Amino acid sequence: MEKKHWLKVTVKGDPLLADPLCDFAVGILGAGVETGAVDEPGYGIVNCYLEVDDISKKTVDGVIGTMVSHLEQLQEHFRLTGATVEWEILQEEDWGKNWKKHFTPFEIIPGFVIAPTWERYDRKPGELVVVMDPGMAFGTGHHATTTLSLGLIREVVAEGTGKKILDVGTGTGVLAMGALLFDQSATALALDNDPQAVDAARENASLNGLADRMEVSLAPVGDLDKSYDVVVANIVHDVLVDMADHLVGGVGPGGVLILSGILVGEQLANIVRVFTAKGLEKIKVAEKDEWAAVCFARA
CATH class of the missing domain: 3.30.70 (Alpha-Beta Plaits)
Structure with a gap:
């Protein structure tokens, strides 16, 4: 080999x-x-x-x-x-074996835990748990932008409302899976342009019993012809700006767009300028350390 x-x-x-x-x-x-x-x-x-x-x-x-x-x-x-x-x-x-030592179960937001497949975790009453094997290439969810994104997703995804979720740049699929756990009747489409990420997200969806509600695809976001109740993209500032038209176009009437991977300061200010200029309304900004996430709404 x-x-x-x-x-x-x-x-x-x-x-x-x-x-x-x-x-x-x-x-x-x-x-x-x-x-x-x-x-x-x-x-x-x-x-x-x-x-x-x-x-x-x-x-x-x-x-x-x-x-x-x-x-x-x-x-x-x-x-x-x-x-x-x-x-x-x-x-x-043997990077993988050494790296696994540092990925242990952790609570990314209150009541929501990410746990690796190779370590037993006993779920506490009322806790939501995502089990995954991200592989070294895709990260574990520790990043502040993941925390910020999940917090905003939980606020806008109400239990039992059956929202349609679009996760752009899904990576491990953790944001889409989180949305599906927050709303047991929701469905999600998770997109990534990396075939290995798509494979990882599909496997993680299966591990968590979410494969029937979570489609994972290599399709470009610009090729979509549907709209969604919640669109989330945790990428980086420049890519979010480049994709602005496609991201805004994916948000249906009354829907929301959650963006993260943005530095507090000029990057945050520019994201707000770009996306409000395209007809969305800024409804909330969340910050952690030097990172920010923004939730926009379509009227």
Whole structure:
């Protein structure tokens, strides 16, 4: 069997960048990360590990370009300069086994727990639990943007109303699955442009007994000809802006759009400008650390 490869990206900069950069690498890029604590050597250095099937220059340049672009935004946000990015290709090692040690059951929002398939978890009375095997490439749901998105989804998805949910950029499928647990009569379409993510989301839907209510597809959001009660997209600012027309077009009468993957500050302000200009009304903003999520409504 051909060995897998890992792209190791090392960012050296002001320690203030470490936490938000780790959040971005894990939650958005689906990377495994390591960084030193305050009192450890190497504090401020972030190592990110991404599994790559294709180690071509185009693939590597794409990943590095995304990381550099976000790093520049973070430095501007915190008024810092001087961070550097280095990378190398590593042969397969036992990353998966080591990484699993750090994925244990956790409560992402009150009453909602994400648990790995390889560790037993005893559900408490009234608790909602999603069991999943995300694989290192797709993240575990720890990212603040996932927390923010799930909180807003729970507020707008009422039990028993049978809402139609569209999750764009689904990754592991956790947001769509959360919506289906919040409303046992809801249905969801989960989209992603990564075939591995689609496979992971389908498997997770099956593991949680949701496959009959959750369709997972590679279809581009622009190809859809239906509208939905709740559209959610937890991606990154620039992609959300590029997809604005398609995302707004998917929101049916009286429906809502929940967006996350947005930095507090100029990114948040711009998202509000772009989407209100397209006829939606901002009804709530939720923030955690340096991240924000916005809920818009269509009249």
